Amino acid sequence: MWKILPAGRNWGDRRASVFMYQLTRESNAIMRNNLTGAGLIFSGIATVLALSACDAGGAGPAASPTGALPEAPTAAGGESHQAVAEPSETAKPSVKPAGTGSTGSAGGGLCKAADVRLSLGDGDTGAGRTTRPLIITNTSGHLCGVQGFPGVSYVAGEDNHQVGAAAFRAGAKGEIVRLNHGESAASVVVFANVANYDAGICKPTSVTALRVYLPQDTASTLVKMSGTGCANDKVAGDQLTVNTVHKAG
Incomplete structure (x- = not known):
């Protein structure tokens, strides 16, 4: 308008x-x-x-029962995977054979000086020499072994200095001898009668003990004894001879 x-x-x-x-x-x-x-x-x-509210109320996933694991999201290929807890693998105990490759005394390794008691057995004299067993007794609370030749030499004086050459090793190295508590092994030691040597060359000297090293050990033990040795370590022949360790019977 x-x-x-x-x-x-x-x-x-x-x-x-x-x-x-x-x-x-x-x-x-x-x-x-x-x-x-x-x-x-x-x-x-x-x-x-x-419409969304209707879908959520009627077509949604049902609530999981108490204690059930929830379903994982649907994978790209259309499969759904439920989370399942896998049991952990049971740990296997480590097993090490006794006495193999061990240099310690515990658990069947080699005996050390602190594991044993050393002593000299009765001798057998003849043909210019005396033979006596060096007895090695396990006094520890565990199994240990001895193999090979002990180191043996004469000592004298308050300072326990060595007299003459160390014992010559005779024969082949034997098998390991395993000792439980209280068991013994032995090594035969041969003592030459040095009175048969030329005194000017031998230089006879009174000795008071044997210094003994167990095979593959660096600690020594003194075994008391009295006798005579050659101070000269260049005498012909061997004033001491030691044999490989064997089981004492």
Whole structure:
């Protein structure tokens, strides 16, 4: 509808009024369209939310029973995998054969000086020499072994200095002899009668003990005895001879 302008206004005012009227109508129309579109959008969002709520309530996964493991997410190939706890592998005890490759005394290794008691057995004299067994007795609380030749030499004086050459090792090295507590092994020691040597070469000297090293040990033990040895370590022949260890019977 066209509005009739009051008398007294000029044509320019009339044209301005018409323009403002049309602009007002168009603005109102645009606002109505925008509100209608917004209403449709909000209506669509509400519908989607309602459908989602329905799906969540009716088609969702059932609650897991008490103590059940939850299902893992579906894999790309369409298979679903349930998490299962695998039992840990039982630890196997480490087993080491007794007495193999061990240099310690515990657990069947080699006997050390602190594990044994040393003594000289009764002698057998003849043909310019005396034979006596060096007895090695296990006094420890564990199994240990002895193999090979003990180191044997004469000593004298308060400082226990060595007299002459150490014992010569005769024969082949024997097998290891394993000793439980209280058991003994022996090595035969041969003592030459040094009175048969030239005194000027031998230089006879009174001795007070034997210094003994167990095979493959660095600690020595003194075994008391009395006798005579050659101070010269270059005499012909051997004033002492030692044999490999064997089981004492």
